[in-house]
Amino acid sequence: xxxxxxxxxQRGAALIVAMVLLLLLTLLGTDGIQHSMLDMYLSKGFRDQxxxxxxxxxxxRLAEEILExxxxxxxxxxxxxxxNIFVESGFVDYHSSDYWNxxxxxxxxxxxxxxxxxxxxxxxxxxxxxxxxxxLTYYRITARGSDPAYERYLNDGxxxxxxxxxxxxxxxxxxxxxxxx
Numbered sequence: 001x002x003x004x005x006x007x008x009x010q011r012g013a014a015l016i017v018a019m020v021l022l023l024l025l026t027l028l029g030t031d032g033i034q035h036s037m038l039d040m041y042l043s044k045g046f047r048d049q050x051x052x053x054x055x056x057x058x059x060x061r062l063a064e065e066i067l068e069x070x071x072x073x074x075x076x077x078x079x080x081x082x083x084n085i086f087v088e089s090g091f092v093d094y095h096s097s098d099y100w101n102x103x104x105x106x107x108x109x110x111x112x113x114x115x116x117x118x119x120x121x122x123x124x125x126x127x128x129x130x131x132x133x134x135x136l137t138y139y140r141i142t143a144r145g146s147d148p149a150y151e152r153y154l155n156d157g158x159x160x161x162x163x164x165x166x167x168x169x170x171x172x173x174x175x176x177x178x179x180x181x
Contacts, residue, residue, distance in 0.1 A: 048147035049167045051147045052167040055111050055145025063085055067141075073121070077118075086114065086115045087117075092117065112145045113143070118139060121179070134178065137176065137178075139174070142172045143171050144169070146166065
């Protein structure tokens with residue numbers, strides 16, 4: 001008889017405690033998933049920015065290699081143009097996206113656009129004459145790299161799904177090379 005009476009006094013307290021614990025575990029699991037998603041978005045942004053930076057750095061180095069292998073300024077201009085590197089003179093607004101829209105990309109494997117500006121020539125000697133003086137030619141090299149999502153955004157008709165993921169990096173260097181003028 002005592003066993004039956006004890007059984008009647010229990011009103012489901014264990015069920016309520018189990019449900020509360022299950023609710024707490026569900027809330028903790030949901031919070032963990034949200035933090036994981038945030039970490040994933042942050043790491044994707046860092047990856048895209050790094051990719052854009054590395055692309056721009058590659059563009060700078062490629063232009064520097066072409067300038068270094070040229071013996072004259074005219075040969076440098078010809079080599080740069082043959083490699084889809086734009087040669088510019090005068091003032092340039094590198095921050096304007098309109099400026100970059102009509103510039104060719106270096107290649108399909110590098111989402112980078114490179115512009116080289118002839119800056120100045122400084123002769124080795126102060127002699128005045130008719131010869132071709134040797135000296136240092138200074139160039140300003142500007143490269144704009146982007147992440148692959150931005151390239152898809154441009155190629156797919158400016159699809160808004162890709163726009164939110166874009167990263168751009170613009171790097172600039174001054175490079176001096178010995179040329180005969």
